Structure formats: structure tokens, C-alpha cells
Amino acid sequence: MSEKPQSRQRRKARMAARIAARHLPVGLPPAFFLTDPQRTPDPETIAAWLPSGWGVIYRHFGADGREAVARRLLKLCRKRGIFFLIGADAALAAKIGADGVHWPARMAGTSRKWRGRFEIQTMSGHFGDNPSHFRPFPINAILFSAVFPSRSTSAEDPIGALRFRKLVAALPYPVYALGGVNPDNGLSIAKAAGLAAIDGWKCFGVQTDDEKG
Template structure:
């Protein structure tokens, strides 16, 4: 649990969290079918109050796995967001959705239709960060990442500039683990996100 505690503590000590008007998880675990093939195992070890973003990428067992993750979330006091698939989120009673950048324009309509949901959206540049109308944005890649799709890392200074330009709660994703999380304390982030950073 030490790795989880370090991440949780770092996230909760981010100064920007003190200004939050809406309760948002300090940590977001993003599932990935290749890099985290057993997301249930990771979810069971997350600290209370953390969030899980389930990205199914069209898997045939998506609903069954989403329901398993929701059961874990309810038992452990976690928040479950479904990646991209608002219909699945509504069907199983998830806590909200996470939108990829190309679908971020759906954030405001979803907020109006589902005021009880938490809506987050990905942002990979200043324009998308400013345009998003979700409750929070997830900026990536924050640091050097092992993800095959990650581009050039922003680094703390550029990440902080993007957070300021966005003017809304922001998470950092990419290359974040217990050893690197402390580098992001002064960036204005309200939380940290990771795929492999929470351990197997």
C-alpha cells in the first residue's frame, strides 16, 4: 500500500485542491486492456475516494467488466467513470463518463442531461483545454510515458501553463508514479491520473 499512499498523499496535498467547489477524486486510475489486463485487481487496492476510468475500446465483455468494477467501486468508496460510452454508464448506473478529446464537445450537453454525473474530458493542447466544459480536464502527457501513443511530454512548466490557460480543474496523466508525482505539486493540478502508476 505504500505506493498508493504516496500517490494519494501527493494528490491531496496539491494546493489547487483547496479551491475546489465540487468534490473530485484526488486520483484517477485509467484502465488499459494491454497495460492493465486485470483492472479489478488494481481497483481493489485503490484508496477510498479515488476514481476509476474504465476504457473498454469495444471489448465484447465491456458491460460485464463495467458491472464488476462498479461493484468494487461501491464496496470501496470509489468513483467509476466510463470512457466515452455514456449509454453504458447510464445502463449500469456509473458515476459519470470520461470523454476523449475528440468528443469533449459532448461534455456540456451531458452535464445538462445528467447533473448527477461527473464529466471529465481529455486535453492534449491549450485550445482543447480552454474549450472543454467538463467538470475537469485530464491533460497528457504530463511526463515521459511508456504509452505507445504518448507524444512529447509537457513537463512541469508547460503543464502549469496549460492548467492556467484552461481555467478549470485539471488532472495530469502520463509518466506519473510515486517517484515522479512530487514534481507536479506546483503545477496547479487538482489530482493525478495514471495507468500503470498504481501497480499491478
């Protein structure tokens, strides 16, 4: 019997994540799933099948009902042994007991205010950023984009796997590749960085017949 496409994609994603985990510091997940109101309108379906030890970054962008959604995702992540961060909202993260916060680069300085309050704080980074964005903030990792072509409307031109791997060594924090990352290209950067994706992990939101049964 041939392997189903979603199962094959999941296997590739897990393999890439295992490789990434070998060089990331202890306490950091090998891969993050970032939510998006438009592209992943039902993030709980994907989070429910992510491998244990991965991470979810909930980005609510000010949506109504964000606390209720955050609490549901937190409960789900706790049950599955998944790290749970909230994007750009430390107050909500602290209120519900999330594991951490993900900061846009322009807000990275705010991480100082929350030093020691969370297990993980991450920030975004982009090719050509002002070096001041990478000052010694109390940050555990950078999610750097765009590495591959992405459907994100804010994505810049991708730098590609080769340039990205060279860049990682120059950055002062552990790095996750973001932007077009998926099970098919994850192995090309897994030896240099962790993995972060929005659309790329949708394969975990499709249940197989065995899982449904």
C-alpha cells in the same frame, strides 16, 4: 524492518493525492486510475486497493463483455467509496448507473447531450490542442497529457512538470496530470493539479503479506 517497495510507493501516491485534494473542487477525486486492455489487463486487482475517494475510468475500447466488466468494477468502486466513470460511452454509463463519463477531446461536445445526467464528466487534453477544444462544455475537469515520459503508443513528447504547472493556470477547468504520472513524480505536480495514471498506480495491485493474511 525496512518498508517494502510497494508500501513505500503507495504511501507516496497517497501523500501526493492528499496534496492535490486541497485545491480541487469538492466532489472531484484527487486521483484517477485509467484502465487499459493491454497495460492493465486485470483492472479489478488495482481498483480493489485504491484509496477511498479516488476515481476509476474504465476504457473498454469496444471490447466484448464490457458491460459485465463495467458492472463488476462499479460494484467494487461502490464498496470502496471510489468514483467510477466510463470512457467515451455515456449510454453504458447511464445504463449501469456509473458516476460519469470521460470524453476524448474530439467527443467533448457530446457532453452537452448528457448535461446534468452524471455527477462527473471529464475530457482529455493535449499540449497544442486547438483552443476550441476547451470551449465551455459541461465538463468538470481535463485530463491533460503528456506530462512525463509515457509507455502509451499515443503519447506525445512530454512537456515536463514546470511547463505543465504554468499551463494549468491558463486552462478553464480543473486539471489532472496524465502521462507517466507515478508515485515518484506525483509530488512535483500535486500542488497544481490532480493525478491520473495507468501504469503509475500498479503499486496498488500488489498485496502485502499483511493484506493477504
